[in-house]
Structure formats: structure tokens, C-alpha cells
Amino acid sequence: MLKLHEIQSQFMQGLYAPHMVNAGDFIQARASHSATQSLQAYRQSLIGHLTQALSEIYPVCLRLLGEIFFDKLSLRYIKDHPSSSLNLHDYGLHFADFMHDFPPLVEFPYLPDVARLEWYWHRAFHAQDEEDLQIQALSALKAGDMPFLHFKLPASAHLLASTFPVQQIWAANQPDSPTHSVDLDQGGGSLLIWRHGYDMRIDSLSQEQWLFLSAIEAGESFSSVCERLPQQHPQCNPVQLAPECVAQGFINGFYLNGETS
């Protein structure tokens, strides 16, 4: 008799790769259903749950592709990316990369970046609640602290640069949007997708803000940023950008030598 582990291994394989198992080895056939048909009922249910999860995270992609194409795309994604988390909110992390590599979508090169924006929105929605950084808190720092000062972005924040106008595409495909057409030739830009309190935000960044926040996100110390960035990009002034980003909430914390404040 098969042990529990063996039964569950075969069952799971039958859900994601049904051609790899013989359902009759562990499932009873019935008058109305073969063992394979019984397993197929669970496979369809699972595909339904995962497709629903993807459609809730990627509603703009769903709208752009249409339900029939989106469902087929989801089916291919599910086959290549079985779920590995008990929490459905974690499913769909690789959807943008999958779309990028999916040949039928080659005519729609902006879609992967739209999907990235939607994934970042989803993560920001569930991210940790945080307070703004009060600029006065920095006055407690001593001169000797400055070489060790690191700023940090909100836990909800994600940077996204695209050559396509993904923010406009996203906005034009919201349920209450007054416009549904976007000029793809207008070019892209740099975005910060984040949550300010309970307010979901997509902020368009200047080139200087993008360079500065990218360095902060990479964990570079403020003193290093102040030295490096103006050399490489003379228009960048980190001493001016830091309070500006704090005031807008793009920076909401700092730490010294790796200790969070």
C-alpha cells in the first residue's frame, strides 16, 4: 500500500504535470468517473484558484490581453511556475519575466513593465505600515556619524524604470479612467510605486531623484553618494535631494553602520 508521502507526491505531480502520473495507482475509479477524470477535477479547481489570483494582481494586463488570452497565458505560467507558498498573495512573482519571454507577446513589449508595476502595487498594498521621517530627527546626528549614515526607502517602495509610458497605460486602464488611449511614442520614465499611509502612490521621478534613490535602495552610504553621484552626474546634488526626498516621503528612515533607526 502506498504511504501518505507517496500518495501526496503523486497527487501533486498529477495536478501540475498530469501526464507524469497514473491516477489509477492511487485514486478509485467510479462508474461515472475514471481515476484520471477525478484528478482532473482537482486540477481544474487549482488552475481556477491560481488564475483568479493572477487576475486579481494583474487586472490591467487582464484588461489589455482579454480574458481568453489571459487565461491561456496563466495556464502556461502555472505549468512553468507551480505555486510554492501557502499564501496565494505570494503567487505571480515571475509573471512579468514570463511575459517578456513568451513569444506570442513579442508585439507588446510594454506588457512586462506594466506587469512589474502591478506586482509592485500589489506588494506595496500589503507592506508594513510606517511613519514619515521627521527631518528634525537628523539633527540628533553627530558630525562623526556622517560617514556611516545610510538613508532608507519606505518598506512599500519599489523603483521602476521603463522605456514605455507604463504609468499612463496603467492609468488609462483603470475602471473609472476617462481615457483609454496612450501614445506609446511619448517614451517612458522612472517611477516610485509605494504607499504613503493608506494612500497608494505612483510618483514620476526626475532623473536626479531616480539616481539618488537607486543608490539609497542599493544600500550606499550618504557620504559615498555625495562623493560619487556629482562626479558621474554633475546635475545631481545629493545634499539638496535628501531633504527634498524626505519631505515627499520617498525616504522615511536612516541608520548608522547597519543598525536601523
Added chain:
Amino acid sequence: MSDHSIQGVGLGLRSQHYAHILEHQPDVPWFEALADNYLGDGGLPLYHLEQIRKDYPLTFHAVGMSLGSSDPLDVDYLRKLKALTQRFESAWLSDHLSWSRSNGQVANDLLPMPYTTEAAQHVSDRIQQAQEVLGQRLVIENVSSYLSYSMDAMTEWAFLMEVVERADCLILLDINNIYVSAMNHGFEPLPYLEAIPVERVVEMHLAGYEDTGDLLFDTHGQAVHPPVWALYRAALQRFGKRPTLIEWDTDIPAFEVLQHEAQIAERHQQEVHHAQAA
């Protein structure tokens, strides 16, 4: 476990109804929240739940413990659940007699257990481990099933009883699931009810199934069907007035539709109670 704050017919809390609940404060005795929707680090779901908790008692219902799985228990998940139940002071926490993970792959669904002694021992050991991490007794729900295993050696209700007795946990009896499984597998539902010890049942669930012609599916997308109401009356006769929940998860209707279902359940409770008292 008996929490007197949870009585009568409650409703499954769904995000589509947050605004209605907060604006109108409807007369609902308690809500049951899907724990997995509140495991994020922050954001609006937790904010809304906090607002609703100020006015209503709460229970949590989880789908991700994968208690029957042969993979290791996800202790991080259990710790998050524990923190959630403590933060919101929920009356109890329930999950299912099922499995969802094998060899690291997850089927985000409630897969049935084989009804064997080995499986019963395994899942009852896991429930005990989970109870230790959670610091509370678990409430275990019977699931709907659409297949039987070749090695099944006992009935579903005998399996349920063996598990709950060994693990010393409590039961959330889903009346719709009993009916769906009974029809799919061709057994009579009443002996199922009669096998369940009265003292272990702390809650009952009601929902609508979908009939595809050859199978009934537990989709939670319709009103409760007449034969399930009939089985609910039989359950009320056996178990007495137990906290009962109306679940609706797909094609979610207006809040008033859920309230109407709850009123029907309350009417059945009163009629059965009066008939027994007479």
C-alpha cells in the same frame, strides 16, 4: 472551547463589504475573517479589520496550515497566525482536515486525506504540534471531496473522529461539505452527523454548492440549497443551537443577500428549538 461572544448566525467577512459594514453597522452577531487575507505586514486590509473588530466579535478561518501534508509544518505561517489571533483577540481559529503541499509544491486548495490509520495518526500529530505553536486548541473543518483513494480503509466520519479524538481538537462542521461529499460519494449524510460527538462541535458552516451534472462542487457562490437546509435542521436537532456561519466567496452578492441567508438560518434554529422544547 466556548466563547460566549460568538452566538447566533455570523457572516464571512469579505473586502467587498467593508464599506457597507463600517457605514451602516449592520446587526450581525459576529464575523469570521479569512486569516490568510490579513497576513501581510500592514495596509488597508488590517486597518479595515481593526475598525470592524471595534464593533463585532471575530473568529479566524485559515486555509494554509496544510495539516495533513507529509511536508514539514510551516512554523512561520503558524506564528503569523498566532500573532494575528492575539492582536484581534479572535474567539477561535479554524482550518481544514486536508493537505495542500508536497515536496515544496503547493496546491492552493483543500485536498482530501486518504482515510487510513497512518494518515489519521499523521494529521492528529500535526494538529497537536500546531496547537503547541499556536498556544490554543484548533477547530478543524471537514472538507468537500470529489474523489476517493484506492487505499481508503474507513468512512470520512470515522477518519474525522479518529483525528479529533487523538488530537483533542474541536470541530467546525460544514453542513454543505457533508452534503456535497455525500452526493459525490453516494453515502447517506445522517449517519455522518450521528457519529460526531456533540461536545466537540463549536461552529457550523453553510454555503451554496455548484451542480455540474456529475459532481457537486463546494464553490461558495450561491445561496444555500434546500437539501443543505434540511441537513442543517437535522444537525440542529443533534447538536443544538451552535454558532453558524454563512460563507459566500465567489460572485459575492450585496450584503443584504448574506443577511437574508442568515435570517433563514436563524428561523431554522428557532423552529428546531421550539419543536424540541414542545
